[in-house]
Amino acid sequence: MTVPNMSDYDDLDPQIARDLVAANHILAANGVLDSFGHVSVRDPRNPERYLQMQAIAPRDVTVGDIITFDLDSKAIDANGRPVYRERFIHGEIYKKRPDVNAVVHSHSPTIIPFSVTQKPLRAIFHNGHFLGQGVPVWEIREFAGEQNNMLVLSHELGKSLAEALGQGSVVLMRGHGNAVASPDLKTTVFRAIYTEVNAKLQLQATALGGPINFLNEYEQLKAQNVDRPWATWKKQVGAS
Amino acid sequence: MTVPNMSDYDDLDPQIARDLVAANHILAANGVLDSFGHVSVRDPRNPERYLQMQAIAPRDVTVGDIITFDLDSKAIDANGRPVYRERFIHGEIYKKRPDVNAVVHSHSPTIIPFSVTQKPLRAIFHNGHFLGQGVPVWEIREFAGEQNNMLVLSHELGKSLAEALGQGSVVLMRGHGNAVASPDLKTTVFRAIYTEVNAKLQLQATALGGPINFLNEYEQLKAQNVDRPWATWKKQVGAS
Amino acid sequence: MTVPNMSDYDDLDPQIARDLVAANHILAANGVLDSFGHVSVRDPRNPERYLQMQAIAPRDVTVGDIITFDLDSKAIDANGRPVYRERFIHGEIYKKRPDVNAVVHSHSPTIIPFSVTQKPLRAIFHNGHFLGQGVPVWEIREFAGEQNNMLVLSHELGKSLAEALGQGSVVLMRGHGNAVASPDLKTTVFRAIYTEVNAKLQLQATALGGPINFLNEYEQLKAQNVDRPWATWKKQVGAS
Amino acid sequence: MTVPNMSDYDDLDPQIARDLVAANHILAANGVLDSFGHVSVRDPRNPERYLQMQAIAPRDVTVGDIITFDLDSKAIDANGRPVYRERFIHGEIYKKRPDVNAVVHSHSPTIIPFSVTQKPLRAIFHNGHFLGQGVPVWEIREFAGEQNNMLVLSHELGKSLAEALGQGSVVLMRGHGNAVASPDLKTTVFRAIYTEVNAKLQLQATALGGPINFLNEYEQLKAQNVDRPWATWKKQVGAS
Numbered sequence: 026m027t028v029p030n031m032s033d034y035d036d037l038d039p040q041i042a043r044d045l046v047a048a049n050h051i052l053a054a055n056g057v058l059d060s061f062g063h064v065s066v067r068d069p070r071n072p073e074r075y076l077q078m079q080a081i082a083p084r085d086v087t088v089g090d091i092i093t094f095d096l097d098s099k100a101i102d103a104n105g106r107p108v109y110r111e112r113f114i115h116g117e118i119y120k121k122r123p124d125v126n127a128v129v130h131s132h133s134p135t136i137i138p139f140s141v142t143q144k145p146l147r148a149i150f151h152n153g154h155f156l157g158q159g160v161p162v163w164e165i166r167e168f169a170g171e172q173n174n175m176l177v178l179s180h181e182l183g184k185s186l187a188e189a190l191g192q193g194s195v196v197l198m199r200g201h202g203n204a205v206a207s208p209d210l211k212t213t214v215f216r217a218i219y220t221e222v223n224a225k226l227q228l229q230a231t232a233l234g235g236p237i238n239f240l241n242e243y244e245q246l247k248a249q250n251v252d253r254p255w256a257t258w259k260k261q262v263g264a265s
Numbered sequence: 266m267t268v269p270n271m272s273d274y275d276d277l278d279p280q281i282a283r284d285l286v287a288a289n290h291i292l293a294a295n296g297v298l299d300s301f302g303h304v305s306v307r308d309p310r311n312p313e314r315y316l317q318m319q320a321i322a323p324r325d326v327t328v329g330d331i332i333t334f335d336l337d338s339k340a341i342d343a344n345g346r347p348v349y350r351e352r353f354i355h356g357e358i359y360k361k362r363p364d365v366n367a368v369v370h371s372h373s374p375t376i377i378p379f380s381v382t383q384k385p386l387r388a389i390f391h392n393g394h395f396l397g398q399g400v401p402v403w404e405i406r407e408f409a410g411e412q413n414n415m416l417v418l419s420h421e422l423g424k425s426l427a428e429a430l431g432q433g434s435v436v437l438m439r440g441h442g443n444a445v446a447s448p449d450l451k452t453t454v455f456r457a458i459y460t461e462v463n464a465k466l467q468l469q470a471t472a473l474g475g476p477i478n479f480l481n482e483y484e485q486l487k488a489q490n491v492d493r494p495w496a497t498w499k500k501q502v503g504a505s
Numbered sequence: 506m507t508v509p510n511m512s513d514y515d516d517l518d519p520q521i522a523r524d525l526v527a528a529n530h531i532l533a534a535n536g537v538l539d540s541f542g543h544v545s546v547r548d549p550r551n552p553e554r555y556l557q558m559q560a561i562a563p564r565d566v567t568v569g570d571i572i573t574f575d576l577d578s579k580a581i582d583a584n585g586r587p588v589y590r591e592r593f594i595h596g597e598i599y600k601k602r603p604d605v606n607a608v609v610h611s612h613s614p615t616i617i618p619f620s621v622t623q624k625p626l627r628a629i630f631h632n633g634h635f636l637g638q639g640v641p642v643w644e645i646r647e648f649a650g651e652q653n654n655m656l657v658l659s660h661e662l663g664k665s666l667a668e669a670l671g672q673g674s675v676v677l678m679r680g681h682g683n684a685v686a687s688p689d690l691k692t693t694v695f696r697a698i699y700t701e702v703n704a705k706l707q708l709q710a711t712a713l714g715g716p717i718n719f720l721n722e723y724e725q726l727k728a729q730n731v732d733r734p735w736a737t738w739k740k741q742v743g744a745s
Numbered sequence: 746m747t748v749p750n751m752s753d754y755d756d757l758d759p760q761i762a763r764d765l766v767a768a769n770h771i772l773a774a775n776g777v778l779d780s781f782g783h784v785s786v787r788d789p790r791n792p793e794r795y796l797q798m799q800a801i802a803p804r805d806v807t808v809g810d811i812i813t814f815d816l817d818s819k820a821i822d823a824n825g826r827p828v829y830r831e832r833f834i835h836g837e838i839y840k841k842r843p844d845v846n847a848v849v850h851s852h853s854p855t856i857i858p859f860s861v862t863q864k865p866l867r868a869i870f871h872n873g874h875f876l877g878q879g880v881p882v883w884e885i886r887e888f889a890g891e892q893n894n895m896l897v898l899s900h901e902l903g904k905s906l907a908e909a910l911g912q913g914s915v916v917l918m919r920g921h922g923n924a925v926a927s928p929d930l931k932t933t934v935f936r937a938i939y940t941e942v943n944a945k946l947q948l949q950a951t952a953l954g955g956p957i958n959f960l961n962e963y964e965q966l967k968a969q970n971v972d973r974p975w976a977t978w979k980k981q982v983g984a985s
Contacts, residue, residue: 059974060973060974060977060978061872061973061974080973081973081976081977082973082974082976082977082980084977085976085977085980132870132872134942134945134946135949137869137870137946137950138946138949138950138952138953139953141869141870141950141957141958141959142950142953142954142955142956142957142958143954143955143956144953144954144955149377149381149440150372150377150381150440150441150442151415151416151440151441152301152372154415166961171961171963172963173963173964174963174964174966174967174968175871175874175960175964175967176871176967199958200869200870200871200958200959200960200964201870201871202870222374225374226374226377226378228949228952228953229375229378229468230377230378230381230382231952231953231954232378232468232471232472232712232952233378233379233382233384233468233471234382234383234384234471235382235383235384236382236383237381237382238381238382238439238440239381239440240415240440241406241411243411243412243413243414244413244414244415244440246414247414247415247416248414253300253301253320253321253322254299254300254301254322256321256322256325257300257321257322257324257325258300260325389617389621389680390612390617390621390680390681390682391655391656391680391681392541392612394655462614465614466614466617466618469615469618469708470617470618470621470622472618472708472711472712472952473618473619473622473624473708473711474622474623474624474711475622475623475624476622476623477621477622478621478622478679478680479621479680480655480680481646481651483651483652483653483654484653484654484655484680486654487654487655487656488654493540493541493560493561493562494539494540494541494562496561496562496565497540497561497562497564497565498540500562500565629857629861629920630852630857630861630920630921630922631895631896631920631921632781632852634895702854705854706854706857706858709855709858709948710857710858710861710862712858712948712951712952713858713859713862713864713948713951714862714863714864714951715862715863715864716862716863717861717862718861718862718919718920719861719920720895720920721886721891723891723892723893723894724893724894724895724920726894727894727895727896728894733780733781733800733801733802734779734780734781734802736801736802736805737780737801737802737804737805738780740805
């Protein structure tokens with residue numbers, strides 16, 4: 026396997042590369058990603074491209090694993106390295122949402138139960154404000170039929186997922202996981218982690234019984250400063 | 266950013282400073298604080314002031330991060346360092362409660378479900394005795410209206426929260442977290458941690474079903490020696 | 506504070522001392538003991554005595570912390586060191602149960618919910634066999650009245666707890682924790698840990714709904730070799 | 746105790762030995778095995794034999810602990826070392842299932858509640874696809890009667906367990922744990938871990954209430970690449 030020399034990235038801001046590595050490590054350290062899942066950022070040098078790691082586990086990635094893709098999710102510089110099979114999730118969201126610059130796909134554990142039951146995952150506390158009145162659940166059977174293999178392995182499936190996401194930040198994938206998108210990497214990491222936290226809280230509140238007092242439509246608009254958590258999470262994983 | 270030289274604290278007992286740092290680290294290590302939340306102590310040199318860290322994550326603080334505030338939550342010696350936006354929680358509790366000398370605000374995870382459902386959080390075991398017959402829940406909508414942003418960003422909101430706390434030790438903040446207050450730092454840390462433990466136990470007892478046999482009014486008066494947990498928690502985080 | 510020189514223990518098998526330290530560390534590392542709780546062994550040199558640590562947190566103890574008590578729970582060689590206030594739990598069980606040589610008192614977290622609700626904690630899997638058809642719950646109010654302080658601070662209360670234990674291995678203490686007793690230290694540690702594991706399993710099975718298929722009376726008699734877990738737990742805490 | 750020199754394994758691929766050690770450490774690190782449970786592989790030199798560790802805790806094993814067994818579970822080269830009493834689980838599955846080359850027996854915690862209640866454990870997300878429409882539960886009472894000791898201590902019991910497994914990959918053992926089998930070690934480790942993950946998700950979905958949308962029969966056929974998780978788990982435990 027040929028690993029590209031870092032000189033291939035001469036014109037990529039090295040902080041972008043380090044932040045993409047840090048995002049992978051942070052999401053693994055906080056239980057959102059396990060052996061699977063992936064993170065991408067839109068290429069700051071060319072909005073028609075995005076950057077993502079070669080297909081290894083998120084906690085093991087380094088800057089040498091970065092690969093550039095076009096928005097059709099074709100690798101530009103893989104040089105024989107394996108790519109994530111579900112990269113179409115990323116490419117199709119970037120196509121449909123010019124405001125989005127970072128995407129995470131995960132099997133975030135407490136989110137999956139909400140994808141296979143009837144109650145929508147919605148904002149239960151201030152740090153989950155971006156979940157609004159409830160996030161959509163994408164059902165692959167509606168697009169690939171009963172005989173599907175659960176994975177987003179084509180442009181068409183990626184596109185239908187991006188359409189289900191709409192103008193929101195989170196879409197659940199039934200029996201699989203979720204996709205999280207936002208204008209920048211820090212915010213996407215924040216939302217991926219706090220979607221999981223919100224799901225745990227909502228599960229516990231459901232177990233307590235009785236009606237749940239969710240955030241109202243105004244409270245859901247709360248702006249969130251994500252610099253503080255980003256700074257401490259980077260320290261947590263030893264990122265520079 | 267100007268960081269004050271420790272000589273600015275010539276007259277502050279250095280053990281107070283180290284204990285305030287230790288309290289932050291202990292609460293982070295025990296899952297009560299994450300990237301957010303804050304701890305304060307009333308200034309032993311001047312009861313009209315309190316000490317709190319600059320606005321960074323609790324697990325990362327050091328003695329150099331301490332800032333002095335007056336009870337209107339105006340920073341005396343920030344020297345350009347950022348301050349917690351919800352510091353009014355602390356100032357207004359110190360104003361209203363001369364018996365209180367240490368306050369914690371957290372998003373303690375298992376406590377939030379009790380703030381958005383109907384069953385009060387109350388003393389289920391001896392180490393949660395201070396929760397009494399049930400703690401109050403502060404609803405920001407009653408003071409800031411439906412169009413609020415969930416945060417305690419003013420004297421007025423801090424004052425209404427302090428009034429909801431009353432003469433107790435814990436007040437829940439709907440969809441947000443809680444505030445814990447007591448006569449000294451060790452006890453406030455103890456109560457912040459054991460409020461979380463009590464919430465977990467009450468959630469589990471609810472899941473078991475049937476009526477719960479809570480502490481009675483006499484059992485809730487139990488005096489608690491907090492020196493032993495404080496000593497071992499300090500060792501846990503390497504504090505001196 | 507005077508710490509006794511190890512020479513005070515010239516005639517105590519040093520492996521007994523190390524094992525008592527290891528038991529404290531193992532129970533702390535496995536979440537049965539936190540800042541509180543205590544472990545004791547009957548003194549192999551004199552069955553009318555038992556050995557227990559001075560009153561510090563279990564995870565911090567060393568062999569130098571061992572104190573000898575008579576069965577009235579009076580310290581023989583405390584030399585000014587603080588003793589656990591609830592040591593009567595141990596002394597009274599040793600008095601009543603000559604077959605018992607090791608006792609643990611803990612606030613084992615998942616056990617407390619069973620002490621305040623109506624369903625008995627009972628053997629749900631083979632490693633919890635010693636819980637039998639259900640363990641007794643000791644209600645301090647029956648002995649100390651409504652105006653009690655939740656703690657076992659006297660011979661009389663310790664005696665009533667020992668009577669509630671009967672010929673079993675585990676007794677729950679309402680709103681407080683439990684006491685575990687067996688013929689040897691390894692078995693008591695095993696049972697303290699697997700009482701907690703059994704409680705977690707029973708709580709989950711209850712959440713799944715429907716009747717639970719518990720161990721029958723024959724299955725509850727299963728003999729358990731505790732040497733393997735003891736060996737690996739000692740490695741886990743670095744004990745010799 | 747005589748420990749065989751590694752030269753006894755001159756003709757065993759050393760990577761097989763290291764992988765068997767890694768599998769033990771991975772399953773312990775991921776909470777599937779505690780002090781108990783065991784892993785085996787069919788001997789690549791002789792399909793009528795299998796390899797398993799001497800009877801110590803999985804997290805402590807090294808290549809020097811490997812023992813060869815025939816399919817009647819008789820040790821070939823124990824040289825006095827203790828063997829797992831329930832090794833018949835392995836031998837009888839290898840006898841009945843020529844397609845199986847690796848077996849795990851564990852007390853995987855969240856799986857036990859499904860073995861004592863009425864709802865079958867079944868595929869709730871893509872990584873649990875191999876659980877199909879629901880896994881069988883083996884009831885030892887049907888074979889050993891009410892007066893059994895819960896353990897698989899004979900060929901007969903091992904055989905009845907293997908028959909309950911059928912052509913599947915997982916069988917639950919009532920009030921005890923489970924057995925997982927597949928064509929290769931990596932896949933068996935993957936399935937042992939994701940059976941636990943699936944159980945946690947199904948428990949949470951049940952707590953959310955309402956009907957659960959499980960994988961359909963086509964989705965359950967999904968092929969799974971297990972190389973990526975195997976690679977990162979090996980790094981996690983420092984395996985080569």
